Amino acid sequence: MNIVVVCGTNREGALSRLLAAEVVETYHQVDASVDLLDMNELPAEALLPTAYKEQPDNVKSLVDRFLKSDGAVFIVPEYNGSYPGVLKLFVDMLPYPEGFDHRPCAFIGLAAGQFKGLRSVEHFQQVAGYRNAHLYPRRLFIGDSFRQFVDGKLADDELTERLKEQAAGFVEYIKAIKPA
Numbered sequence: 001m002n003i004v005v006v007c008g009t010n011r012e013g014a015l016s017r018l019l020a021a022e023v024v025e026t027y028h029q030v031d032a033s034v035d036l037l038d039m040n041e042l043p044a045e046a047l048l049p050t051a052y053k054e055q056p057d058n059v060k061s062l063v064d065r066f067l068k069s070d071g072a073v074f075i076v077p078e079y080n081g082s083y084p085g086v087l088k089l090f091v092d093m094l095p096y097p098e099g100f101d102h103r104p105c106a107f108i109g110l111a112a113g114q115f116k117g118l119r120s121v122e123h124f125q126q127v128a129g130y131r132n133a134h135l136y137p138r139r140l141f142i143g144d145s146f147r148q149f150v151d152g153k154l155a156d157d158e159l160t161e162r163l164k165e166q167a168a169g170f171v172e173y174i175k176a177i178k179p180a
């Protein structure tokens with residue numbers, strides 16, 4: 001099973017990147033093959049006005065990696081009460097309908113503040129749902145982000161456990177809705 005873990009920001013020093021690395025490790029533990037697709041890989045060419053019609057090769061290669069997945073896990077940081085613009089740009093580069101249609105998607109919110117990425121995830125879920133993705137219902141929300149990592153690792157064992165539960169559940173969900 002191929003899982004793509006999407007780090008939903010290109011911000012230098014983003015904590016989402018640390019979280020994404022932990023999520024990748026968690027999926028390795030359930031024997032999935034994982035591709036970490038970081039929004040910092042989205043090339044500036046994605047901003048060209050022509051990119052929608054004539055997709056630059058370096059954008060297409062990123063899009064193709066996403067399309068290869070059996071399921072996508074989105075790490076969705078909260079920026080200004082929503083999800084980062086670079087993540088929407090990537091979504092807008094995905095082809096219609098196969099970008100999301102019937103693709104199982106799981107979500108993890110991360111925020112500095114007390115709303116724990118609830119808004120960023122729910123805003124993003126609206127887009128994925130609109131595009132007919134299968135939304136895995138067990139989401140994870142992490143607040144107080146700047147206190148959650150020690151030496152680059154999640155410090156809260158309970159959160160680590162919940163990441164594992166989500167991964168195990170998401171893999172079963174994918175098997176159930178995408179039978180071999």
Ligand SMILES: Cc1cc2nc3c(=O)[nH]c(=O)nc-3n(C[C@H](O)[C@H](O)[C@H](O)COP(=O)(O)O)c2cc1C
Pocket residue numbers: 009011013014015016017077078079080081082110111112113114115116145146
């Ligand atoms: C442009 C920008 C806007 C942000 N807006 C919010 C916000 O509305 N609410 C919040 O709790 N944190 C906000 N933050 C803080 C992020 O949620 C915090 O940095 C968190 O760790 C996730 O983002 P990161 O992966 O970039 O670190 C914002 C950060 C940036 C860079």
